[in-house]
Amino acid sequence: MRLSRRFRDYRHAAALEEIATSFLPRFPELRHLDFELDLLPSSSWHLGVTEQDRLPPRIRLRPARPTNPSLTYVIPHEFTHLLQRPLGLVPSGERSCDLYAMARAGESFRVSPGYLRVPRAIRPEWPLWAPVATSLAREALRERSAGRRTYIAWWESEFRRRVARGITPIDAFPPPADSGAPAPGAA
Secondary structure, eight states, X not given: OEEOHHHHHSTTHHHHHHHHHHHGGGOGGGGGOOOEEEEOOTTOSOSEEEEOSSXXXXXXXXXXXXXXXXXXXXXXXXXXXXXXXXTOOSOSSHHHHHHHHHHHHGGGOSSOOXXXXXXXXXXXXXXXXXXXXXXXXXXXXXXXXXXXTTHHHHHHHHHHHHHHTTOOHHHHSOOOGGGOOOOTTOO
16 A cells, blocks of 8 residues: 555645554455555545556545544545456445445444445444444355345344334444353343
């Protein structure tokens, strides 16, 4: 990963580079890919854009403070676009990109994915639901490997079902039996 001059000159460059670098271990396929990290104009409507038809490919991020929670979603999402093209390891499309990004880094998302259908009511509470969504994303990819073509729709309906049933993140991931913590619903 190389940084463009515009990126290096940005006042939050070091912090943004640190955030981007923190996600790279979840994308080992990018280790040997030469790509550039750059900035979009601050007036851009996009949070991030991946330009795959140039050499080297370039990821452009809208300038943001390092505390902006959308970066925890946008950076893995844009890294996944590099897995789509030029590497061809992930099916094309934005919803597919979201699901694959979530399967790799979703527990770090502080905002909900932008293209998958997520119930609006839980968007403000996304960090609480991220572990459930991530676990289901990994399961959806296993479903795809087993031949299910509708793996994205499966994820959306299964996640919506869990939210509607009130299966909270705590219920979905109870503490281990030997942790000393009470089981969900125990008084």
